[in-house]
Amino acid sequence: MQGHYIYGIVSFPPELSGEIPGLGGNPARLLPRGDVAAVVSRSTLTSWPLDDAHLTLHEAVVEEVMKSRPILPARFNTLLRTEEAVIALLDERARDFRLALERVRGRVEMGLRVLWEPPGESEVPADQEIEGGGPGTEYLSRRLKEEWHRAKLLQAGERLIQELDAPLRSLAIESRLQRFPTNRFLIAGAYLVDRHRVDAFREGVMTARERFPRLRFLLTGPWPPYHFVNGAPDGTVHAFAA
Amino acid sequence: MERSIGAVPRRINADPERVEQGLAKLVLTLIELLRRLLEKQALRRIEGGSLTPDEIERMGLTFLRLEAKMTELKTHFGLKAEDLNLDLGPLGELL
Numbered sequence: 001m002q003g004h005y006i007y008g009i010v011s012f013p014p015e016l017s018g019e020i021p022g023l024g025g026n027p028a029r030l031l032p033r034g035d036v037a038a039v040v041s042r043s044t045l046t047s048w049p050l051d052d053a054h055l056t057l058h059e060a061v062v063e064e065v066m067k068s069r070p071i072l073p074a075r076f077n078t079l080l081r082t083e084e085a086v087i088a089l090l091d092e093r094a095r096d097f098r099l100a101l102e103r104v105r106g107r108v109e110m111g112l113r114v115l116w117e118p119p120g121e122s123e124v125p126a127d128q129e130i131e132g133g134g135p136g137t138e139y140l141s142r143r144l145k146e147e148w149h150r151a152k153l154l155q156a157g158e159r160l161i162q163e164l165d166a167p168l169r170s171l172a173i174e175s176r177l178q179r180f181p182t183n184r185f186l187i188a189g190a191y192l193v194d195r196h197r198v199d200a201f202r203e204g205v206m207t208a209r210e211r212f213p214r215l216r217f218l219l220t221g222p223w224p225p226y227h228f229v230n231g232a233p234d235g236t237v238h239a240f241a242a
Numbered sequence: 243m244e245r246s247i248g249a250v251p252r253r254i255n256a257d258p259e260r261v262e263q264g265l266a267k268l269v270l271t272l273i274e275l276l277r278r279l280l281e282k283q284a285l286r287r288i289e290g291g292s293l294t295p296d297e298i299e300r301m302g303l304t305f306l307r308l309e310a311k312m313t314e315l316k317t318h319f320g321l322k323a324e325d326l327n328l329d330l331g332p333l334g335e336l337l
Contacts, residue, residue: 133295136302143305144285 003079004031004086005043007061008224009072009097012037020064021057023048028061031083033090036097039065040086047077062224070105072097073224100229103192107173108222110193110201115216116160116186118153157186160215164208165189171201176227186215190227198222266319270312271326275337277308 005023012032022028022041030037039061048054055076062073080086090097133141161179165187169175172191181188193201198221205219284301287293293301316322328336 133299134303136299136304136306137295138302139306140284140288140298140302143281144288147282147285 003043003046003081004038004040004083005048006074006078006080006086007039007041007058007071008065008074009090009101010037010039010065010069011035011098011101014069016065017068020061022061023054023057028065031086031090033087034094036090036094036101038086038090039071043079046079050076059224066224070101070107071224072100072104072229073226096230104225104228106195107192107225107228108195108198109225109227110172110191110198110219110221111223112168112187112189112191112205112220113218114164114186114189115184115218116157117214118183119156154180160212161187164212164215168201168204168208171197171204174228192225192228193222195222263319263321266315267321267325268328270315270319270321271328271336274312274326277305277312278337281305 005026007022007028010030012030012035016028016030016039020028024041024044026041026043028039028041031040041061058076062071065071080089157180161177165175165177168191172193174192176190178188180186191201202219205217209215209217284293284305288298316326326337330336
């Protein structure tokens with residue numbers, strides 16, 4: 001079966017300059033409709049294996065296109081069966097795409113993950129203890145303590161997040177922060193940054209590093225603006241989510 | 243609008259062997275959600291001091307038994323604790 005693999009949405013014109021190899025060796029091309037276009041390549045598969053090689057290729061196409069114009073990157077494995085379906089998508093979402101393209105023009109995404117050592121268990125105050133009782137009381141008493149520790153931990157984490165995010169947010173246009181995505185991670189964040197302020201943003205992260213020597217910072221980017229293709233504040237929705 | 247081809251097969255699993263497990267996963271996830279809500283409620287009432295020691299003990303025993311039963315059912319259907327969840331898409335995960 002034939003399908004059309006979508007890498008992203010761009011404004012149109014101009015045409016792509018030069019050939020960009022896409023998934024399965026099929027060249028990426030533009031499928032325009034009015035003033036927007038989809039970056040697509042023909043696909044013999046309805047779903048591509050989610051591995052490094054294929055993800056890298058998807059990313060390479062997006063980055064190559066991004067060199068010359070803003071792009072709304074599509075989620076990996078976004079496919080439509082027919083050209084008509086792609087055109088219909090462009091028709092249906094033209095306004096959203098135009099607005100989103102304006103928003104990301106001249107901007108890139110910086111990824112920031114921060115690891116922390118959650119504070120250890122501290123003394124539980126007396127009013128959180130339940131005296132005496134059997135196994136049922138013991139169980140609820142234990143749960144009560146766990147909840148208390150968890151609340152303290154989140155409070156401490158939230159304070160840290162506020163302190164380190166504030167200066168970074170002032171260097172960015174927008175941010176999407178996932179708080180406590182796992183036990184070890186304090187935040188997984190994406191910041192939409194003006195291209196010419198990328199260095200300033202990096203310096204901002206360096207300053208945060210010095211200020212919080214016990215935290216570990218993993219800064220990546222610049223990336224295509226994967227987390228800013230629409231208005232959803234949680235960063236999980238992409239341009240093609242229904 | 244035609245949905246992306248990739249999005250559909252992920253959600254539909256018509257393999258009859260796995261339908262039972264899928265159903266058990268859904269039902270147990272909902273029970274787990276209720277259990278956590280009730281437990282939170284109970285903890286709040288204990289903190290508020292509105293329960294007698296007797297009531298606390300009985301409630302605690304109920305939660306203990308429910309937890310034991312859940313463990314038994316999860317084992318029976320070959321499910322792990324982290325399996326009991328629902329991906330709510332843009333809303334994140336249920337539990």
